[in-house]
Amino acid sequence: MSFVDKAKNAAEDAIGKAKEVVGDVTDNKDLEAEGKGDQGKAGVKKVGESIKDTFK
Template identity: 75%
Template sequence: MGIADKAKNAAEDLVGKAKEVVGDATDNKDLEAEGKKDQGKASLKKAGENVKDVFKK
């Protein structure tokens, strides 16, 4: 994975956190759940990046 992919995953995580905060503040449980889901996907992708980085060495 390149720098662009890592930046994209980091951005997805930040968007997820923002959705979660806005959903919580507005009592919108669907938006809050969507934010948590986005963060989960970003975390899985980051874990995959870490595994690939280990095997590149």
């Protein structure tokens, strides 16, 4: 996984965590769910990149 990909995934994860916290604090369940979804997507991308790196 390239440094750029790792940075993008980390940024997406951080944004997701921030959305989740803001959604929780403001009692906005849609924003909270969106944040959890962003974190999930970042996690899936990280696993996918790790698998690609393994087979290189």
